[in-house]
């Protein structure tokens with residue numbers, strides 16, 4: 347479902363796919379000799395629902411656009427729904443700026459730490475301290491393997507079955523070994539980090555939760571936040587129990603293809619999906635890929651809930667906006683203005699992070 351995967355021919359022609367193509371990032375064809383930075387092609391955003399604007403209009407005048415409803419549920423802040431998508435909730439600006447910063451930091455430092463798995467696991471095995479290695483300009487080096495090296499872990503380096511042993515090194519040491527070993531800068535690996543999983547670990551090959559994989563509980567503060575956010579979509583008298591979370595990382599041009607999240611047992615429980623960093627377009631389709639999806643903006647701090655019938659709706663993220671004006675992260679940038687936070691600032695200026703939290707059983 348990630349951007350690099352190819353959809354089949356039939357999938358190419360669905361209403362959902364057409365919408366994905368409409369909003370996807372394309373560049374203008376600059377003449378080859380031009381030294382100018384690549385310019386993104388302009389896209390018509392007039393049909394994209396903007397819940398920030400909807401919320402402002404509702405608070406000022408009590409007005410709502412056709413098809414949008416205000417949900418009266420005692421939540422501290424406005425909650426909106428869609429007439430023809432029961433179980434879908436949008437809470438604009440639900441997460442405070444302080445909390446946004448906290449979860450951005452956690453998503454980059456602690457969440458990708460073993461035993462949590464990331465997309466890098468299959469190639470490199472578990473990687474510890476990727477963010478600090480990137481910050482320090484380190485290089486990941488594959489050591490030459492001898493037979494008795496395999497699966498030994500005494501040096502603190504990583505070994506994972508068929509993967510070699512990879513270790514972070516200072517640049518000069520790494521380059522001196524570069525003639526015989528594979529090298530990957532930590533900054534490249536950080537850029538290519540696409541997901542990490544918290545709590546019960548999701549196995550992407552079998553598309554199920556693998557309870558036999560080692561895991562840590564989701565941090566308590568994140569559970570508390572998710573419980574509070576889930577409330578508008580919860581059956582009366584029940585409490586949301588966060589058991590697993592997927593953290594998605596998007597750089598410029600990255601997409602999340604249309605999909606359903608159907609591996610959880612009880613679809614009456616919501617998926618709590620929180621957005622951080624650059625603004626994105628979210629597509630909410632229907633139960634078939636043939637149904638015309640609705641496009642909406644997701645900004646840093648927005649929360650989306652998908653419960654009940656909305657759990658059966660295709661959805662995805664065809665676009666994030668990384669240009670200064672459209673990313674809408676000025677308040678976040680000022681929070682990361684300290685010199686020590688430079689690396690967070692650099693990352694988030696061109697990235698989006700989504701944390702979606704699930705009750706599995």
Ligand SMILES: O=C(O)CCC(=O)C(=O)O
Pocket residue numbers: 592594602607619621628644661662663700702
């Ligand atoms: O990034 C988003 O807003 C959506 C993420 C999502 O749908 C998922 O991880 O299943």
Ligand SMILES: [Fe+2]
Pocket residue numbers: 605606607661
């Ligand atoms: Fe999803």
